[in-house]
Amino acid sequence: MSDEGRRPVGESIERGGGGLSVADLLARALPGAASAPVSASAPPGDGPAADVDANANADTNTAADVDRLAEAIAAVAARFLPDGRMGPDTDFFDAGGTSVDAVELVAALARESGVELALDDVFADARPRRLAERHLPAIGASAPSPTAPGPAANAVPAARTASVGAADEDLELVLADLARADGLPWTGPPEPAAPRRILLTGATGFLGGHMLLDLLRYSDAHVYCLVRAADEEEATQRLGTALAGFSLPWSSEIRRRVTVLPGDLRRPHLGLPEDRWSALAEELDSVVSVAAAVDFLRGYPSLRQSNVAGPLTLAELAATGRPKPLHHISSIAVFNQVGIASMGEDDPLARIDRLVAGYDKSKWVAETALRRARDHGLVVTVMRPGGIGGHTRTGAYNAQDLSSGLISAFGRFRTVPAFRYLNAAPVDWVSRVAAAVICEPAAWGYNYNLTGVPNTLDDVVRDMGFGGMNVTVQEWDEWRADALARLEAEPVPGLDFLTRVLRSPAALKLCEATLKGPEATGERTDAFVAAHGLPAATRYDTQAQLKTFERLAGDGLGRLPNRQDPPYLWFPETIEGTLGPVGGPAHSECTLSLTLSIASMYQLVRERRVDVRGELSCALLHPDPVVVERGDLWVRPQEGIPLRHGLRHQLLLYRLRLRDADGRRWWLEGRKFARARRDVWRQTRALTVEIGREGEPASLAGEVVVPADSYVRDQIDGIRVDPLLSGQEKRVAKLTWLAWFGREMGRGLLGPFARVGADLLDLRRNPTLTERDR
Secondary structure: OOHHHHHHHHHHHHHOOOOOOHHHHHHHHOOOHHHOOOHHHOOOOOHHHHHHHHHHHHHHHHHHHHHHHHHHHHHHHHOOOOOOOOOOOOOOOOOOOOHHHHHHHHHHHHHHOOOOOOHHHHHHOOOHHHHHHHHHHHOOOOOOOOOOOOOOOOOOOOOOOOOOOHHHHHHHHHHHHHHHHOOOOOOOOOOOOOOOEEEEEOOOOHHHHHHHHHHHHOOOOEEEEEEEOOOHHHHHHHHHHHHHHOOOOOOHHHHHOEEEEEEOOOOHHHHOOHHHHHHHHHHOOEEEEOOOOOOOOOOHHHHHHHHHHHHHHHHHHHHOOOOOOEEEEOOHHHHOOOOOOOEOOOOOOOOHHHOOOHHHHHHHHHHHHHHHHHOOOOOEEEEEEOEEEOOOOOOOOOOOOHHHHHHHHHHHHOEEEOOOEEOEEEHHHHHHHHHHHHOOHHHOOOEEEEOOEOEEHHHHHHHHHHOOOOOEEEOHHHHHHHHHHHHHHOOOHHHHHHHHHHHOHHHHHHHHHHHHOOOEOOHHHHHHHHHOOOOOOOEOOHHHHHHHHHHHHHOOOOOOOOOOOOOOEEEEEEEEEEEEEOOOOOOEEEEEEEEEEEOOHHHHHHHOEEEEEEEEEEOOOOOOOEEEEEEEEEEOHHHHOOHHHOOOEEEEEEEEEEEOOOOOEEEEEEEEEEOOOOOHHHHOOEEEEEEEEOOOOOOEEEEEEOOHHHHHHHHOOOOEEOOOOOHHHHHHHHHHHHHHHHHHHHHHHHHHHHHHHHHHOOOOOOOOHHHHHO
């Protein structure tokens, strides 16, 4: 298709409308369908009786149109699924489709069949029949009349007229799903003992994988992992691959204590054979529900099988046979109502009719249904994480988590939206606390907010500024428009989901509620952590995010500070001395006029490196000053180990790449050494240098020294800090640099004296012959 042809199709997809009549559309979607009668083109009748007959025929004809169009949509959708099969009443995402597949499906339908759907409609309810019912009224056909819902608790209500809003459709499904909880079996209290056989869902996910390892580390339990797969071999491979992707081990010892169950959370009895289901009902002593479809674009009808029916099936298993507690991982999203006053562990949840995103609704319904299950005697523990950040030690992160996407955007674009609180905690802390709750019978049956210590806007701005990433604060609408424009101008494959979130009206409401919501509190969680000696919740600050930032940058999602960024802190350094031929007298005066700078404190902590720029004036090189093209200064290189087992310990290492006015390139290498001598002050200022042409050995050598009268003036009083920082932040940055540099220099100077002291005390020598004779 030409560019001219793509533009109208793309614009029409965004609008969700089309220009074809029903007959033309069906003719393109299904060859041979044009001959079928279509209600939109039926001639009007005469009189009341004729009107009744016409309406009946219209309903029949429209129902047939819906069936034919649903079959056409299903046929195209099947091409994007793993097994290539799709029924008209099957949810596209439940069948294995992804968000990217949904975008391609919408484009394929518009291009090949003339069926122009809005992408938001696909995310709201991805069953071909519902898409057909939504689309036909948009082009002039009437939808089939509603029918009474069937007696089955899990039945989906029949189609309604187009005038009924999506919110009303969702509420009807919500009521049907909540009613399922009333049909759960009655059960008694479980045995109050640490679990020995645990069923865990979601082990291939980010949080579930970490919880699997924590359950194995801190208990003696054998864990049964339900994995969506056709057979045990495929399930085992999926689990191992997922754990490896999160930098988690999958050793023979772990496999010995794990049984992988191929199944499907969305199917009755988890897709397990009846005998396996019955055996698990008697053998298990704990059920842990972690698996969920986390997609902020999909509607409630598309998510309910995974996020609501799945937990209810697990509740059925927990209440069948041997009484077992159910530990459910919910979400702080159950409070995602704009304007909600508080988010405590036992506070009322949001109103379901005030929740916009399908994900929020699905978590709300699951938690509310499980609360009803408590009335049947089932012990249900509800744990609500907020944003789940990356691992503080490995840096592993969830690429599809909204928190990771926002953090990537903050660091990449150096802008943040104004918000009240970010309720997020690292995955290792969330997993550790959740596993401890599961293994402690006294903690069962309560609600826990696993949100850690929230970050305020000031916290985030200060942390990022301290890390050399000074950010601009924008209002939410301005930030969204700016971030979306940048993502569209320079697409980042790993952030395509964030692009779709920022385009979706429903997902935007979720983001708005998240950013404007109050602080999540967790008094019960804090008391449990303190009582059991677990790591206390701390703010998910820059230090905790360090490894994650590195991995995000390595994967192309984030951007760490570098020498191209404006410096965070800088100061001048002047070094004077003499140079001469290698092996000869040094008689030619030279001066190094340098500026030392750092892009961030991260650069110091991780690399112990300072950026250098400036110029060198030396007549032996060129009559004009020689410019520093690129320069690095390493503090205590190689931990200050002496060169060639000598007695001089390395303090500083300068490596500069120079270019003279004629375009010739030179290199300079200089070192400051620490020795066990009294001239400590001079050792911190004297630099032994070698200079040579690029690709050649050194031709010049000598010693240059920082003048004593300029050291304090330049390198202490002359420190300058990013002007965008506040006065207090500037003072903190300056003191932090001086404290860090002073500590490193002190360690470097102490090394040779400690070595001499050890020799004087004779601590490393064997007894002499005289001592043995004595």
